[in-house]
């Protein structure tokens with residue numbers, strides 16, 4: 503469209519210029535032809551006038567010639583007069599026509615001068631127009647070059663426009679693809695959100711399961727620990743059973759020895775009584791009392807080992823380290839003693855008094871052989887007990903006795919045999 507418009511403008515401009523030149527040329531040609539025709543008419547008219555003038559002079563010459571007779575002469579004269587009148591009239595008419603033609607000639611001459619001047623002006627105008635035409639031709643060339651350049655630019659722009667249209671179509675296609683991708687992605691996002699929520703729910707369920715699993719593992723660990731403790735207890739039980747068998751064997755032997763000794767003791771007692779009876783008569787009762795007083799003054803350090811305390815013919819020891827009941831008893835046996843056996847209230851008070859505040863200690867008391875049947879380590883049953891209220895309760899299988907400090911004095915409690923405690927030996 504732009505090219506067409508430019509072409510139209512260029513063509514119109516050129517066309518107008520050419521048309522204007524043609525119009526001016528035609529007008530000038532018409533004028534030249536009119537002028538020539540006017541001049542030709544003037545020349546013809548001048549010729550006619552000259553002929554008429556010549557004819558008139560010839561007639562004048564003929565009129566002046568003398569006549570020989572009167573009638574014809576009169577008729578001739580009349581006719582001549584008539585003709586002279588006609589000629590005079592004609593002469594006047596021709597003179598007037600001549601004057602008119604002269605005036606017209608002058609007018610034509612004036613017009614010719616004017617036309618000449620106008621012609622010169624027109625020449626000048628034509629020259630200036632030629633110059634302008636050349637300028638316009640140069641301008642037209644420039645414009646043509648510009649038009650060509652613009653056409654080239656237009657072609658380039660058209661090509662670029664085509665590329666842009668192609669790119670636009672491609673971009674539109676890309677946009678459609680992107681829109682489609684966007685829709686797909688939106689659908690994917692919705693799907694992922696749903697999956698995320700499902701995963702959150704699964705995560706919470708797994709966390710719950712994990713907590714339960716952790717608790718289960720902890721329980722298994724506790725069970726494992728308890729199994730180990732149970733195994734240790736079983737081993738200890740087996741060891742105790744073996745010890746029990748050995749002790750029972752020893753007990754049987756000792757029982758036999760005891761019976762023998764009891765028999766011997768009875769015999770010796772009888773001998774002693776006899777001897778006492780004999781001595782009673784022989785020894786002064788005062789000397790006997792003095793001897794007894796001296797024995798009572800003997801310090802306990804001389805009667806018992808170091809760190810042991812003497813009480814009513816027995817030595818007692820409180821450990822400074824802690825062991826379980828079996829190892830505590832083994833330590834006592836290694837010292838030629840055993841865990842303390844409390845035979846009466848005085849001994850209970852004494853043993854309790856050996857402990858400091860907040861101290862507990864193993865004593866020779868157990869129901870490991872028969873649950874609920876408490877016996878001393880020498881297999882003798884418990885006749886007088888000092889249990890805490892509510893004890894023994896066999897909590898988690900407690901089978902070993904301990905001395906416990908309370909505000910109301912020493913009391914007994916059953917505890918787990920593998921607890922680490924101080925211990926009290928007696929020998």
Ligand SMILES: [Ca+2]
Nearest residue numbers: 843844845849
């Ligand atoms: Ca005792």
Ligand SMILES: [Ca+2]
Nearest residue numbers: 869896900901
């Ligand atoms: Ca028990």
Ligand SMILES: [Ca+2]
Nearest residue numbers: 895915916917
């Ligand atoms: Ca208890």
